[in-house]
Structure formats: C-alpha cells, structure tokens
Amino acid sequence: MNEFPRVCAQIDLAALRANVRALRARAPRSAFMAVVKADAYGHGMIPCARAAVEAGASWLGAATPEEALALRAAGIGPGEARVLCWLWTPGGPWREAIEADVDVSVSGLWALAEVTAAARECGRTARIQLKADTGLGRNGCQPADWPRLVEEALKAEAEGTVKVTGVWSHYACADEPGHPSIALQSTAFEEALRIVDEAGLRPEVRHIANSPATLTLPGSHYDLVRPGIAMYGISPSPELGTSAGLGLRPVMTLTASLAQVKHVPAEHGVSYGRHYVTPRATTLGLVPAGYGDGIPRHASGSGPVLVAGKWRRAAGRIAMDQFVVDLAGDEPAVGEPAVLFGPGDGGEPSAADWALAADTIAYEIVTRIGSRVPRVHMNG
Numbered sequence: 113m114n115e116f117p118r119v120c121a122q123i124d125l126a127a128l129r130a131n132v133r134a135l136r137a138r139a140p141r142s143a144f145m146a147v148v149k150a151d152a153y154g155h156g157m158i159p160c161a162r163a164a165v166e167a168g169a170s171w172l173g174a175a176t177p178e179e180a181l182a183l184r185a186a187g188i189g190p191g192e193a194r195v196l197c198w199l200w201t202p203g204g205p206w207r208e209a210i211e212a213d214v215d216v217s218v219s220g221l222w223a224l225a226e227v228t229a230a231a232r233e234c235g236r237t238a239r240i241q242l243k244a245d246t247g248l249g250r251n252g253c254q255p256a257d258w259p260r261l262v263e264e265a266l267k268a269e270a271e272g273t274v275k276v277t278g279v280w281s282h283y284a285c286a287d288e289p290g291h292p293s294i295a296l297q298s299t300a301f302e303e304a305l306r307i308v309d310e311a312g313l314r315p316e317v318r319h320i321a322n323s324p325a326t327l328t329l330p331g332s333h334y335d336l337v338r339p340g341i342a343m344y345g346i347s348p349s350p351e352l353g354t355s356a357g358l359g360l361r362p363v364m365t366l367t368a369s370l371a372q373v374k375h376v377p378a379e380h381g382v383s384y385g386r387h388y389v390t391p392r393a394t395t396l397g398l399v400p401a402g403y404g405d406g407i408p409r410h411a412s413g414s415g416p417v418l419v420a421g422k423w424r425r426a427a428g429r430i431a432m433d434q435f436v437v438d439l440a441g442d443e444p445a446v447g448e449p450a451v452l453f454g455p456g457d458g459g460e461p462s463a464a465d466w467a468l469a470a471d472t473i474a475y476e477i478v479t480r481i482g483s484r485v486p487r488v489h490m491n492g
C-alpha cells in the first residue's frame with residue numbers, strides 16, 4: 113500500500129486486547145463474548161476476533177449467519193471460540209451454521225422448526241440459544257409465548273436434534289443508568305430463567321449484559337458478558353463517561369493526508385451550497401475524505417479535525433470524497449496529517465466528538481467508516 117495513503121484507519125490491536133482485559137476484570141466470574149458484528153464495528157472482523165480471543169474471549173458474537181460463518185472460514189475453530197449468531201431470517205443458512213459449530217439464537221417457533229429440520233437433515237445436534245424479549249421489543253420471544261417455546265425446545269432436546277446452550281436477552285436502556293426499564297427487564301429475565309429451569313433445561317450460559325451493563329450493572333453479568341463498543345475503546349454514551357474515565361482506549365485512528373493547501377481571498381465560498389464563506393483572506397486545507405468514506409455529511413460545518421496542532425472544523429458541506437478546513441492563515445505542507453479521530457494522544461478529536469458533531473452515537477461513526485478506507489492493523 114501507498115506509504116502515505118489518502119485516508120487510512122489504524123487499528124491498534126494492543127489497545128483492543130487491553131480493553132478486553134479491562135472489561136474482563138469488571139466481570140471476573142463471567143465468560144467474555146467479544147461482539148464482532150458489522151466488521152467489528154468497522155475495525156475489521158477477523159483480526160479483531162483473533163485479538164479478542166488472545167485476550168481471553170471464549171465466545172464471539174455475530175449478528176448475521178454470514179458473519180458467523182466467516183469467522184469459522186477464517187480458521188477460528190470451536191475449540192478456540194464459540195460463536196453465537198442471532199439475526200436469522202427464514203431459510204437459514206441453518207445447516208451451514210450447525211455444521212460449522214455455530215450456536216444459533218432462536219426467538220420463536222418458526223426458527224426452532226427450521227433449525228430442528230436442518231439438524232435432522234445433517235444428522236447433527238444444533239446448538240441453540242433461546243432469546244427472551246424482556247422489554248426491548250426487537251428480536252426475542254415475548255413472555256406470553258415463552259413457556260411454549262421452552263417446551264418445544266425441551267422436546268427437541270429430548271429428541272437429540274438440539275442442545276439448548278444458552279438463554280439470553282438484551283437491554284434497551286443500559287446506557288442510561290437508573291432508567292426504570294433496566295430493573296423491569298432484569299426481573300423479566302429472571303422470570304424467563306425460572307421457567308427454563310422449571311422445565312428442566314440446563315443451559316451452559318445465561319447472559320444479558322452489553323457494554324453499558326458490563327460497566328455499570330454487576331448484577332447483570334450472569335455467566336457471560338457481551339461487550340461490543342467498549343471493547344473498541346469507546347464509551348457507550350457520554351453519560352457513562354469518557355473512554356479514559358472508563359479505563360478504555362479507542363482502537364481506531366482515522367487519518368487523512370492533506371491534499372491541498374491554498375490561499376484564498378475574503379468572501380470565498382467553500383464547498384457545495386456555499387454554506388461557508390471565508391470571513392477574511394485565509395488558507396484552506398483539503399481533507400480528501402467524505403461521506404463516500406463514511407464521514408457523516410451531517411457533520412458539515414462542525415466535524416472536528418486536528419491539523420497542524422489545532423482543531424479545525426469542517427468548513428461548509430462534507431462532500432462525497434472531500435471536505436475543507438479553514439486553516440486561518442496556517443500553512444502546513446500538502447501531505448500533512450489531518451487526524452479526524454483517535455485515542456487523543458496527539459490532541460486529536462475522538463469518535464465521540466464526531467458523534468456530537470453529527471448528532472449521532474460514536475457506534476455509528478466507527479461502524480460506518482467505509483470499505484474504501486484501508487484498515488491497517490497494528491500490534492497484532
């Protein structure tokens with residue numbers, strides 16, 4: 113690759129491993145599932161999965177079956193890490209998942225029927241985890257339908273087509289400490305577990321804790337915690353504190369090379385729509401990255417970038433491939449780094465700062481960094 117790439121995301125795997133260890137220390141009695149869905153929140157799934165396993169993750173969490181199968185195809189075997197995958201649609205690929213030793217989540221009878229059929233077809237026992245909707249209202253089985261799902265799973269287990277390896281759920285508001293739904297969901301999860309226990313199912317793992325719950329709700333840790341964003345060194349929400357305050361270090365640094373530096377007169381329009389007009393004669397720097405790279409256009413006029421020792425704001429619209437910063441007379445050389453976000457060592461903004469500028473969450477900032485941006489994995 114070009115030694116001075118247009119734009120590049122450095123991924124610090126040593127930071128990722130340290131974050132995994134820091135999170136494990138918060139939940140010392142629970143197994144650790146590293147959530148690596150969506151290309152590890154934009155950080156590159158396979159290297160991040162391997163680094164997490166090295167740091168003690170015994171499970172990997174994927175949303176789609178394709179992601180789960182890609183982990184196995186990369187050579188991460190069941191002896192190294194169990195893989196759970198939860199976002200299924202009718203048609204599978206159930207059989208491929210069973211044969212790859214992937215644990216599959218079941219939220220309803222249709223899924224149980226499809227996975228048991230696939231298990232019979234390939235003559236293997238499917239490892240399934242029953243997901244309860246304890247109040248999130250997304251996937252998961254409603255309390256009214258839970259006893260029936262448990263009963264049918266028990267029958268399938270007796271028949272040898274499935275093994276229920278887990279029972280689990282997901283919080284809606286764990287990132288808002290004290291939100292009344294947290295206690296309600298915890299109670300609903302206990303009730304779901306009681307029904308499972310009374311039916312005689314003995315799952316290996318019960319789990320409900322995402323990053324914010326891992327950080328703030330020790331009572332939610334059960335047998336396994338499932339952090340995603342915190343493993344990438346990012347605070348789940350400004351309310352919970354900064355990365356540093358939580359003992360985490362951001363893993364991704366996004367840097368571009370200035371593509372042009374030029375003098376312009378006063379009242380010069382900048383970018384589409386002329387939403388920025390130079391207030392006086394100044395210098396402009398061209399940052400060669402835009403929404404085609406996942407830089408949110410919504411941060412036009414506000415997205416922060418460290419250039420030549422100072423924070424600058426995206427002047428005017430962020431375009432598909434480029435945006436401009438007003439350098440206020442400074443004249444850095446073409447090719448100088450423009451650091452959009454990183455851990456902050458050099459005084460650069462964070463993904464959280466971009467989230468604020470774009471009126472979104474830091475999860476979206478890192479996850480949407482596009483495929484046109486090379487990931488360079490360091491400290492592997």
Ligand SMILES: *Cc1c(COP(=O)(O)O)cnc(C)c1O
Nearest residue numbers: 147282322323324338339340341
């Ligand atoms: C994404 C996801 C997680 C991880 O959430 P974070 O807030 O990133 O820790 C855990 N569990 C499920 C079901 C998820 O979809």
